[in-house]
Amino acid sequence: MLYFAGLRSKKILIFTFIFTNFNTKNMHINLSSDDLAFRDDVRSFFEENKIKAGEDYFSWRLGWFEKAREKGGWDVPKWPEKFGGPGWTPTQHYIWEQETAKANIPFDLPFGLGMLAPILMNYGNEEQQKRFMPDIRDRKVNWCQGYSEPGAGSDLANLKTKAVLSEDGKHYIVNGSKIWTTLAHVADWIFCLTRTDDSGIKQQGITFLLFPMKQEGIEVKPIITLGGSHTVNTVHFTDVKVPVENMIGEEGKGWTYAKGLLEHERTGLAGLSKSLVELEQLKDNARSVQRGNGNLMDDSSYKSKVGELEIDLLATEFTELRSLASAAAGGEPGPESSILKLKGTEIKQRIAKLTVEASGIYSSAWGDKSAGPAFAKGGTAGYLNSRYFTIYGGASEVQKDIVAKKVLGLTKGSSK
Amino acid sequence: MNFELSEEQKMIQQSVERFVQENYDLTNRVKISSEDPGYSKEYWGSMADLGWLGLAFDEEDGGFGGNQIDTLVLMEQFGKGLVLEPFLANIVLGGGIIKRAASPAIKESIIPSLMEGKLQITLAYAEEQSRFDIEDVATAAREEDGGFIINGKKSMVLNAESADKIIVVTRTSGSQVDENGISLFIVDASSEGVERQNFPTVDGLRASEITFEDVKVSSEALVGEKDKGFKILQAVVNDAILALSAEAVGAMEVLYKDTVEYTQQREQFDHALSDFQVLQHRMVDMFMEYEQCKSLLFRATLETVEDPDLAQRTVHALKHLIGKSGIFVGESAVQLHGGMGVTEELRIGHFFKRLLVIDSQFGNADFHLDKFTNL
Numbered sequence: 001m002l003y004f005a006g007l008r009s010k011k012i013l014i015f016t017f018i019f020t021n022f023n024t025k026n027m028h029i030n031l032s033s034d035d036l037a038f039r040d041d042v043r044s045f046f047e048e049n050k051i052k053a054g055e056d057y058f059s060w061r062l063g064w065f066e067k068a069r070e071k072g073g074w075d076v077p078k079w080p081e082k083f084g085g086p087g088w089t090p091t092q093h094y095i096w097e098q099e100t101a102k103a104n105i106p107f108d109l110p111f112g113l114g115m116l117a118p119i120l121m122n123y124g125n126e127e128q129q130k131r132f133m134p135d136i137r138d139r140k141v142n143w144c145q146g147y148s149e150p151g152a153g154s155d156l157a158n159l160k161t162k163a164v165l166s167e168d169g170k171h172y173i174v175n176g177s178k179i180w181t182t183l184a185h186v187a188d189w190i191f192c193l194t195r196t197d198d199s200g201i202k203q204q205g206i207t208f209l210l211f212p213m214k215q216e217g218i219e220v221k222p223i224i225t226l227g228g229s230h231t232v233n234t235v236h237f238t239d240v241k242v243p244v245e246n247m248i249g250e251e252g253k254g255w256t257y258a259k260g261l262l263e264h265e266r267t268g269l270a271g272l273s274k275s276l277v278e279l280e281q282l283k284d285n286a287r288s289v290q291r292g293n294g295n296l297m298d299d300s301s302y303k304s305k306v307g308e309l310e311i312d313l314l315a316t317e318f319t320e321l322r323s324l325a326s327a328a329a330g331g332e333p334g335p336e337s338s339i340l341k342l343k344g345t346e347i348k349q350r351i352a353k354l355t356v357e358a359s360g361i362y363s364s365a366w367g368d369k370s371a372g373p374a375f376a377k378g379g380t381a382g383y384l385n386s387r388y389f390t391i392y393g394g395a396s397e398v399q400k401d402i403v404a405k406k407v408l409g410l411t412k413g414s415s416k
Numbered sequence: 417m418n419f420e421l422s423e424e425q426k427m428i429q430q431s432v433e434r435f436v437q438e439n440y441d442l443t444n445r446v447k448i449s450s451e452d453p454g455y456s457k458e459y460w461g462s463m464a465d466l467g468w469l470g471l472a473f474d475e476e477d478g479g480f481g482g483n484q485i486d487t488l489v490l491m492e493q494f495g496k497g498l499v500l501e502p503f504l505a506n507i508v509l510g511g512g513i514i515k516r517a518a519s520p521a522i523k524e525s526i527i528p529s530l531m532e533g534k535l536q537i538t539l540a541y542a543e544e545q546s547r548f549d550i551e552d553v554a555t556a557a558r559e560e561d562g563g564f565i566i567n568g569k570k571s572m573v574l575n576a577e578s579a580d581k582i583i584v585v586t587r588t589s590g591s592q593v594d595e596n597g598i599s600l601f602i603v604d605a606s607s608e609g610v611e612r613q614n615f616p617t618v619d620g621l622r623a624s625e626i627t628f629e630d631v632k633v634s635s636e637a638l639v640g641e642k643d644k645g646f647k648i649l650q651a652v653v654n655d656a657i658l659a660l661s662a663e664a665v666g667a668m669e670v671l672y673k674d675t676v677e678y679t680q681q682r683e684q685f686d687h688a689l690s691d692f693q694v695l696q697h698r699m700v701d702m703f704m705e706y707e708q709c710k711s712l713l714f715r716a717t718l719e720t721v722e723d724p725d726l727a728q729r730t731v732h733a734l735k736h737l738i739g740k741s742g743i744f745v746g747e748s749a750v751q752l753h754g755g756m757g758v759t760e761e762l763r764i765g766h767f768f769k770r771l772l773v774i775d776s777q778f779g780n781a782d783f784h785l786d787k788f789t790n791l
Contacts, residue, residue: 148755151683152684153684153754153755154684154685154754155684155685155686158684158685179755180755223759223761224759224760224761225758225759225760226750226758226759226760226765226768226769228760232755289547290545291547299782301782301785301786302782356772356776357780357782359776360547360548360776360780361542361546361547361548361571361572361776361777362571362572363618363772363773363776364572364617364618364619364623364772364773364776364777365572365615365617365618365623366615366616366617366618367615367616369615370615370616370617370623371571371572371613371615371623371625372571380618380772383772384618384758384765384768384769384772385758387747387750387751387757387758388755388758390751391750391751391754391755391757391758392755395751395754396751397692397694397695400694
């Protein structure tokens, strides 16, 4: 038996996992009776609120979040109690992640809920919190994130989109371009990093602004990705007027606000719970491919690759749990979130690649009206788009620089 | 030992290279691919006029008497532009079967029109259950009234949409996976009972599922001996592997060179990307994989020209390496181009897709590693 514990101040939350039963293939995590009760509660909530046949998706979706809210902040699991969140323990969060990955719950977008809201909570004034957070919580306003620029990808601080304060001091005039802006074409608002001062080092002089997308001077152009889909865009700003009350925190301090968030974002990008579900799906798909008297999972090289993938996933899942436990003990996720992003995205890419391999000759068929088993349709598009995972949110090479510098203390990392 | 091309081959190489440079920029390729028939009839005509379609046919059949090395020269250059014209389906696959096994009458009726670019043919070999096993054939041809009746379904048939004639791999005896008992027939695509379902492929080409329902053919439609089709099929598949590998080598060259160029231009963290050692090493790896693939391509091609039977193991080795390295080079090019690499806007993504498709045709990397280690 092996276990480890993370301690949280005051309550002394003992975060214990016990590995038992070494004879079976899967490890077991022993949950406390409270945790088991919570898990059952979550499961029955999902079961009771499933979409019914013929029900309108969008009204079901909004109703679902309403009911989740009545459960005590289940509509905003990651928000702190102070802002209406459920105040779960790390174990409860873990259970939630596991269960949501398996269940059929309504889609949700991270931009307002998981990216902007924490910044509003930490750096927004009370008026801004009151103005923006209720609509985010009610899923009424779609947000997009204006960070990357054509010349500022991995080197995000190099951004050049200019915001100039008007003479009367009432608003900023924004000019410049953003790229890779996810869902900008359906967004109502954007939270945007702009440059108000370029006299100092590039991390200084960055200002965090919020403004509506549907206004004159904003042009959104689609970027079609290799998988053939339109989710990202370029966004051009020409003399866009932004009232000064839409600035978060202080002028020139935007980098500090955004940076903390990027670490949150990276943890989220690992997507491990979903990968666990997808791994099982992958095995089912491979079993459906007949080979001789057996199936593709009897093929030794394919089986080995699935096995290696599962081993990495088992380890990474616990790296995430350790990170959660230390976050519970000490606060913010730190540089270990880079490890999660590196491993988690690589795992997602490998699942996608193995789906392509399982598709065999049909992996080259394109589109719904082509040929092959159901899982093959879209499998290759998924793989092609998955190449993005090791690029966005900080490319893997940059993540490794961060680990080298911040964790290993190596000062000669290539990105300074 | 001599790895130099002949003067004639060098001239062809230069001429194809120029053709690709002049006609195959990304915009034009996307346009040709999206319009029917998915390739340029004008270009196909030029290829015929320039003699490229006749290179690999025997002189007695009216060709230039070339071999797999000539095809390598063409395909490597085609790979640098992701040429859409159906050279593989017509010349390597369909033409390969005809020149090896067809009766003089069939040869005479097919080869001249193939070389002139006036006839479109293809080879239908794969089936839903066969995956990469070419001997796994369920489509049946049974003898009746001095002819044959074909029933079954073929998968992922290249160029079938345009094909006037389809060479179909059928089972005439034995169990579904026996090498013996496979027979080849040439069938008019317009025959009663032949139905095509056409769709695009990941790389901008086209393929079809074809159903054969009680399709009647005469005994003259049999190509080669009854039940003895496997050896011919295998030889043609080996040629196709060599041709696709040459195309892949051309595509890999574009990918590594584009990446080297891009990283020298793109600046992040106040440096050109190419200043970062971790990226330099990745590019060195891409370059090495490309060179290694080229070496094995030469080796497998030369061995095949000398003795196809002895070359079998090297052909497996080649297709394994091409699959594995092609995807490595493609993924690396995308990674080093960053976000731009994952878009349709740069050509590297299209080259990457083609390499991905090449891995899935005629057996992927795993399949050929298994064959190689068991031979």
